[in-house]
Amino acid sequence: MKALITRKVGMTSTINEEGAVEAMTLLSYADHTVLAHKTEEKDGYTAIQVGTETAKKLSKSVAGHVKNAKVMPKIIREFRMTDIPEEYSVGSKINAADVFSIGDEVAVTGTTKGKGWAGTIRRHNFHRGRKTHGGNSYRRPGSIGSMYPQHIFKGTRMAGQLGHDQVTISGLRVTLIDPELKVIGVKGAVPGPKKSVVILRGVK
Numbered sequence: 001m002k003a004l005i006t007r008k009v010g011m012t013s014t015i016n017e018e019g020a021v022e023a024m025t026l027l028s029y030a031d032h033t034v035l036a037h038k039t040e041e042k043d044g045y046t047a048i049q050v051g052t053e054t055a056k057k058l059s060k061s062v063a064g065h066v067k068n069a070k071v072m073p074k075i076i077r078e079f080r081m082t083d084i085p086e087e088y089s090v091g092s093k094i095n096a097a098d099v100f101s102i103g104d105e106v107a108v109t110g111t112t113k114g115k116g117w118a119g120t121i122r123r124h125n126f127h128r129g130r131k132t133h134g135g136n137s138y139r140r141p142g143s144i145g146s147m148y149p150q151h152i153f154k155g156t157r158m159a160g161q162l163g164h165d166q167v168t169i170s171g172l173r174v175t176l177i178d179p180e181l182k183v184i185g186v187k188g189a190v191p192g193p194k195k196s197v198v199i200l201r202g203v204k
Contacts, residue, residue, distance in 0.1 A: 002201065006199070008025065022175070027190070029096045033071045034091065035096065037088075049078050050076070051071060052074070070120060106186065108168065109166065110190055111195050114161075115162040117159065126141065
């Protein structure tokens with residue numbers, strides 16, 4: 001399984017082999033435990049459910065679901081696979097430090113910062129109106145279809161919720177692995193605020 005459940009620590013910089021400064025995002029991780037299997041015959045696809053960190057209390061449904069694994073995971077995610085290796089039996093531990101190596105290409109999935117309700121200038125980079133004689137429309141979006149076709153098309157750029165979207169960034173590379181501190185470094189920026197959950201997936 002070439003995937004990890006991590007939390008964003010923050011950003012720093014490092015110096016590469018050419019002597020140039022590169023931005024790097026630090027991600028912390030804990031050991032993973034296999035919680036359950038998904039099979040083609042029973043569920044229609046093949047995957048494993050993985051849990052990490054430790055929760056103070058679980059609901060009865062979740063506690064019953066992870067009973068066989070004998071853990072209390074705080075975060076549960078599912079990763080699809082073509083087939084499930086024998087070492088990934090329910091309850092087995094996955095050492096996160098052995099999943100990736102320096103130089104591996106990864107795709108990072110996280111939830112961007114939620115910035116609340118925003119107008120079209122901030123949300124879609126609209127231009128503001130002229131601030132000269134006769135101009136009284138500074139930050140309005142303009143026409144959204146009041147005549148033909150007598151309705152607003154779906155997807156029309158308007159004011160609304162900005163951020164808090166799931167975003168995947170591919171083409172990043174692992175630049176640091178520290179098994180003692182349980183920290184992995186990824187070149188570039190990663191979506192989301194500090195302490196948010198970030199999923200790393202290996203790119204073949």
